[in-house]
Amino acid sequence: MKRHLYNADHDEFRSIVREFVDREVVENIERWEDERLIDRDVWLAAGKQGLLGLGAPVEYGGAGQFRDYRFRNVVLEELARVHATSLSSSFSLQDDIAIPYIASIGSDEQKQRWLPPMIAGETIGAIAMTEPGTGSDLRGIRTSGTRVDGGWVVNGAKTFITNGIHADLVIAVVRTDPDGGSRGFSLMVIERGMTGFSRGRKLKKVGLHGQDTAELVFEDVFVPDENVLGDIGGGFGQLVHHLPLERLSIAAHAVAAASSVLTSTVQYTDSRTAFGQPVADFQNTRFQLADVVTEIDVTRAFVDAAILAWNADELTVVDAAKAKMWASEMQNRVVDRCLQLHGGYGYMIEYPVGRAYQDARIQRIFGGTNEIMRQIIGQDLFGRR
Known part of the structure; x- marks a missing residue:
């Protein structure tokens, strides 16, 4: 098609x-x-x-x-x-x-x-939402901002921060009103060199080894008013507003990565021989790859539609959640099946499918876990926010 x-x-x-x-x-x-x-x-x-x-x-x-x-x-x-x-x-x-x-x-x-x-x-920029112990529960954020003359004093810690080592500016989610509920959060830009801003560990991850992920620590960091991003108290709404684009990005990457793994697997199975014939000539190989290419193509059609919906300013929170959840699940299924077709070589990191297997797993977690995506989709089915 x-x-x-x-x-x-x-x-x-x-x-x-x-x-x-x-x-x-x-x-x-x-x-x-x-x-x-x-x-x-x-x-x-x-x-x-x-x-x-x-x-x-x-x-x-x-x-x-x-x-x-x-x-x-x-x-x-x-x-x-x-x-x-x-x-x-x-x-x-x-x-x-x-x-x-x-x-x-x-x-x-x-x-x-x-x-x-x-x-x-x-x-290089980063966004700091997740904290030790909070995960996907953004309302559990404890990093605090205390009003002082000319700005805010921020204290707290963040973890799992992409670009955390390299980041020159960090958009941090800060609790500015302990009793404000969803209106108690604000976004503040904390810049490299600010007194009290330090990096913790460069985290060792299952995959994405080249991409730096770190802990960030804020100890009495003075953030001037000119570094407050948007309105005080508007942070939670701003996060929700921007999540569809992040989730579309994850979905689009999932399709691209799965397609690339399929290409390398087709090449491998066509050149690798077993029992006197190419692995690609076995019926199981062809059936497995037939399922894989169909899954990718069907998912790509939905994600392409989501991209066009984004372009038209019509991508909903629910459709973005569907795209992210389904595409990332598809990516993991595809990579797993392709690794199996490589046999023992698939478990070797020098083969693309081995690294892809490691890298794919996080797709079901970041940008909101797929359990949260299912919650969003399920609530929509019953007309609940």
Whole structure:
């Protein structure tokens, strides 16, 4: 079935992205995974090539394509093509979370201060929601902000923070009113070098080894009023408003990654022989891969529709939850079946499917666990918020 998602502009952009990936990414993937950290140089190279800030306003150096996620999807597909999952995750945090928050709710002064260097890859962003003991329960956040003259004093700790080691600015969710309920949270931008802001451990993860994930600690950090993002007390609503884009990003990555694993598995089974014939010639192999390619194609159709809905400003919270939940579950099923078709070699990290197996597992957790996605979908069925 022919795919009708892209036009000539996206095809031209793909050639630019592919050239960048082949030049700047491919030869570094193994080293990044071994060192468990991605060089900042690739961020600068991506910024110079125009691959960051695709949705940011043109007046700040962005591409102004906030309502055309197809350009971001091209980047996801091209990074997935070479199995650069850690880099893809890091770029997604910047382009699908950090930059959109600042671009949509930041003041003109904040946009001018932060967006140009983020788009250039000079400034790396992060968002700090999760805390030890809270997980998906954002209402359990305990990081506190106390009002003082000219700003706020922030105390607390965050964990599982993507880009946590490299981050130059962190959009932190802070409880500013202990009795405010859902109106008791605010977003504050905490910058590298602020007194009392420190990094804890660089966390060792099951997968995404090249992408830095860290604990962050705030000890009497003074955050000036000009670093408050949006309205005081509006943090929870701002988080909910931005989650559909984050979940669309996860879903789109899931489809791209599963497709790439399928491609490498088809190549492997066609070249690998067992009992005197290619593994691809066994009926079980063909049946398994027939199921896999059908699952990917059907999921891609839904995610493509979600991308177009986002472009039309019509993607609902529920449909974003469906896309994230289903696509990430599909990705994990596909990778598991493809690994099995590799036999023992599939368990070796030098084979793409082995690393894909590790990297895929987090997709069912971050952006809201799939249990939370099912809760959102289930509540909608009964007309409850």
